[in-house]
Amino acid sequence: MSATAGPAADSAAGRLGVRAGQAVQELGYDDDVDHDLREAVEALTGGELLDEDDQEVVDVVLLWWREDDGDLVDALVDAQVSLADDGVVWLLTPKAGRPGHVPPSDVQEAAPTAGMHLTSTVSPSRDWVATRIVGGRTRR
Numbered sequence: 001m002s003a004t005a006g007p008a009a010d011s012a013a014g015r016l017g018v019r020a021g022q023a024v025q026e027l028g029y030d031d032d033v034d035h036d037l038r039e040a041v042e043a044l045t046g047g048e049l050l051d052e053d054d055q056e057v058v059d060v061v062l063l064w065w066r067e068d069d070g071d072l073v074d075a076l077v078d079a080q081v082s083l084a085d086d087g088v089v090w091l092l093t094p095k096a097g098r099p100g101h102v103p104p105s106d107v108q109e110a111a112p113t114a115g116m117h118l119t120s121t122v123s124p125s126r127d128w129v130a131t132r133i134v135g136g137r138t139r140r
Contacts, residue, residue, distance in 0.1 A: 012124040013040040016090050017132075018060055025050040025082055027075070028064035032100070033092075034125040038062075050082075058082050061089045064128075066100030072107070076114035080135050089116070089133040098127050107131055 012034075018024065018041050026038070026049040041062065042048055050058060061079045065072060079089045093102040111118050111133050119132045 011040050011044065012037045013044040015122045015124050016041070016060070016062075016130060017088070018044050020044060020046055022059040023047070023050060023056060024060045024062060025052070025054060025058040026062045026064070027052055027079055028066075028069065028092075030064065030066075032066075032094075032127075033064050034128050037092075037125050037128070054082070056082065057084050057087075059084055059087050061087070062092060063089055064092045065102060066094060067102050068100065072102070072110040073113045076110055076116055076133065080114070080116070083135060085135075087135070088119075089135075091131045091133055092124075092128045093131070095123075095127055095129050 022045050024041055024045055029051070038049060049062070050056065061083055063075060063079050065075060069075070076089065083089065091107060093107070094100040108118060115136045116133045117136055119134055121129060121131045124130050
């Protein structure tokens with residue numbers, strides 16, 4: 001284990017389980033995202049975040065989502081396109097009381113409809129909550 005594993009585990013990116021060398025794709029980027037969290041993920045992985053145009057298989061998808069962004073089920077299905085079989089989607093939504101807040105019930109309904117399962121929720125930043133979602137499909 002590296003000497004930086006302790007601080008990394010305490011960082012916002014560490015709370016998301018992001019590790020060095022992982023490929024991370026970011027979807028739903030806009031001006032309101034948490035730039036400190038983005039930078040922490042890049043620092044921990046040692047690489048830049050990939051965007052929706054990148055076609056490589058990724059370990060993690062960061063999906064920024066707001067109430068008025070459209071159909072969450074469609075977004076979760078799209079998030080799985082480049083996701084490795086054992087990859088995770090972190091759905092980042094504004095916290096209650098913040099503009100664009102997404103009710104937890106919407107997330108709880110959308111994930112299984114998209115063939116995915118909710119596993120945990122963390123608070124990686126002041127304005128955003130992150131829900132860990134894993135796929136239920138097998139890629140062949």
